[in-house]
Amino acid sequence: MKRAIMVADETRTLLEGLDAEDWVSTQEAVEVAGDWLRHRRIDSQLTEEIAGRFLRLAAHPKWEVRKSVAHALLFLRHELFHAAIAKIIEDENTWVRETARKTLQRRTELTRADIHSDDHGDQILGLLTDLEMRHGMRARKAALRIADHLHSLFVRLAYHEIVRIISPLDASLMNLERELDEVPGVPSRSISHLKRAKGRVKLLSEILDGLRDFTTEMTGEFTPENLLPVIKEAEELALSNIEHPTAGLVVHHDVDTSLRIEANRSRLLQAIINIIVNAVEACQGLDQKARINIAAQRQSDSHVAISISDNGCGMSEEALRDCIQLYTTGKRDGMGFGLPLAKKIIEIDHQGTLSIESAEGEGTIVIIVLPFEQVRAED
Ligand SMILES: Nc1ncnc2c1ncn2[C@@H]1O[C@H](COP(=O)(O)OP(=O)(O)O)[C@@H](O)[C@H]1O
Ligand SMILES: [Mg+2]
Missing domain, CATH: 1.10.287 (Helix Hairpins)
Incomplete structure (x- = not known):
């Protein structure tokens, strides 16, 4: 019962947001709706409500709102998608037009599995959402x-x-x-x-x-570590792992020397090595000068952000979505363990986050956010 009330409340707030007078609230609600469409299992009635509003908002006087709609439409599983996208694909504003085009393009790239994700995955997602609603994050x-x-x-x-x-x-x-x-x-x-x-x-x-x-589950303790030497060691080990790194590959650092975090050193090394190895491999056979940038800076009082970017081959939308799955590889002799393991080390062992952005033919950036201090799990 409690859950039903919570859902109803959230849904009402979302729909009110979409109908709001002030455009900033509307835009925010559009973004939330886009997230829901992508990540939550929402029923056909709510989909219908959102679809109708998106269609109306596609003609909103503020281009910012129209742009958000163009983006949020990507995962709308409703026939009004076509009517809504048709309204903004020739929008007077370049940003809106560009976003709408991108959405349309991505939409065609999405595999069936993504639009109608398989029953098994849906079921698990549903169970997790249910659990979160009842008992929290x-x-x-x-x-x-x-x-x-x-x-x-x-x-x-x-x-x-x-x-x-x-x-x-x-x-x-x-x-x-x-x-x-x-x-x-x-x-x-x-x-x-x-x-x-x-x-x-x-x-x-x-x-x-x-x-x-x-x-292998993490053994050993968290210890205070200076980040720079960890990153340097990871880079050294990663490069020594690769038989023929691209000639002329430049690895550039921008790591604040004062950064210290609590980490399980060997596990964290493993994660960073895997990411750097991928970056080096992505640069193989590159015409232009291959370059990898490793940067780390304080993100907030509690977290540090580490980014590892390369100007290598990059990934298509679909490859990007799949690359984090175990056994997924785009390489002839790849295994598909590197990224899943890195993600597990960062997110499960260290309570951080790992996210990836990539553009085919342009490059990839992997962003790791880690807490400075590890909270000991009490359960
Ligand atoms: N920096 C990167 N640039 C381009 N593609 C990448 C990058 N990192 C990972 N990938 C893609 O993700 C896939 C999975 O990576 P990973 O889990 O390390 O497995 P493996 O390296 O064994 O293939 C790679 O095969 C590659 O296609
Ligand atoms: Mg790899």
Whole structure:
């Protein structure tokens, strides 16, 4: 019951905002509605209400409001989308026009999965929203922590089972290779079969190692750390990890030397290394001068923001949305563990946030926000 009342209250406030006299409130409400459309499961009636208002606001006298509408329309799953976008696609204001065009373009790029996300994902999202409504943000976070823990536990059990089989298999293949070496006249076809089998076992072992790293839970304490040396070490390790970094790659720092944070040093290093490795890899084969910028500055009294940007290949809208998912890779020999692990280290271990902005052909920026001090979890 309480939940229903809360939802009704929030919904009323949102709709009142969309109908507000002063345009600033209207614009704010449009942005909130856009967020809801993207992240919440909202019923068809509310979608209808929002769609009708968006259509009306697409002709609002203030261009700022129209621009927000152009942006917020992206995830509107209603037939009025077309009527609303048609109103502003030729808007007199350039910003509005540009935003509307972008929305239209992104809309066509969105996969079906995004517009009608699959039932399973929807269900989980619904459960989490429900939990948050009833018991607050902390409950949502706790549920995510538990889910993550169970996932890790399952993967670790599977890991040990598979390793038990893979290790002797690897050894057997090595023995076989040695023995065949001494036998005269072995057909080259057999040798190449053996080589391929060894390659597969190696790949499997690498995947297993990635899985193990991903599911290893943080051990050790948080310690006070100067940020600059951590970043420098991450950069050094990242570059030494890469066989052929682009010639002429410049890594530029802009890190305030006085910044100190509480962190689990080795985990934080791992996260930053993964991000820098991706940046270096994104710059591979670049015509122009490859450049990576690492900056860190105080964001507020309680948080620091670290950004790692590159002018590499960048990502399409769709790649950007997927890159944070486990096993998602855009590389021929990628594993898709780097970003998910970095996100987990930053968000679950360190209570921070990791966000990514990217433009295809232009570059990528990864922004990490971390608290200066770690609050010990009491539950
Ligand atoms: N800085 C970046 N520039 C362009 N693409 C990136 C960048 N960082 C990550 N990506 C994309 O995200 C994907 C997932 O990255 P990651 O999880 O580290 O896995 P992997 O590097 O093994 O592919 C990459 O394959 C790449 O397509
Ligand atoms: Mg990577």
